[in-house]
Amino acid sequence: MRGLIDASRRGSLFTLLALASLLTACDVKNISELEEGVSTEADVRERFGAPEAVWEGEDGAQIYEYNRQPAGHVNYMITIGPDGRMAALRQVLTERNFARVLPGMAMEDVRRMLGKPMKITTYALKRETHYDWRYLDGAGADSSKVFTVVFDPDLRVIRTMSARDPDLDRNR
Known part of the structure; x- marks a missing residue:
């Protein structure tokens, strides 16, 4: 199976x-x-x-x-x-634009800068909402990453992070 x-x-x-x-x-x-x-x-x-x-x-x-x-x-x-x-x-999904996303920034400003995210996930217990964008960091299939912006309940940026695209590991 x-x-x-x-x-x-x-x-x-x-x-x-x-x-x-x-x-x-x-x-x-x-x-x-x-x-x-x-x-x-x-x-x-x-x-x-x-x-x-x-x-x-x-x-x-x-x-x-x-x-x-x-x-x-x-x-x-x-x-x-x-x-x-x-x-x-x-x-617009570039490291340069990602660096412009700063704590306190409103969600609409981030959305206007980066476009619609691939996924939005709300974590009720943490009181956070994560917006994820898939992007390439280099060439090749292994360069797929996800840029995440973490928002507070007022939809203001708390922090950002980038990580390897989890879909790469799930599909191996």
Whole structure:
């Protein structure tokens, strides 16, 4: 029976990795077809579809969130300037952005910075809520990690941490 469970888990991991690879391949192609300052909002929507969320930016800009969680390892924020042209396209699940998440920061500010997490877990007895994002720290299948932001009951950051993606160990 254990062999059957292990095979099922390996199959699930393979399916997730295949889906993530497909999304990555599509993203690379779509990104290559867009140019900052030239591509329009319509170009962005044609290649990426409807955004997960739209955030208000500075000076009338809009920031489109394109989420690739839970199967993927990236989240994109695409800024559309007030002129209707793409001003920036950024993959936001980076060590640099993680370092900007500080104690006391509001959940909405973190969400706006990193995009929708892959998982949200509430620990009632600890009075904590954990938001997890899957990301890559290097190249290769073993570089998958999870960045966690721990919030208090008022949804303010208490602390952050990164760890090896537990799905890597579960599916071996």
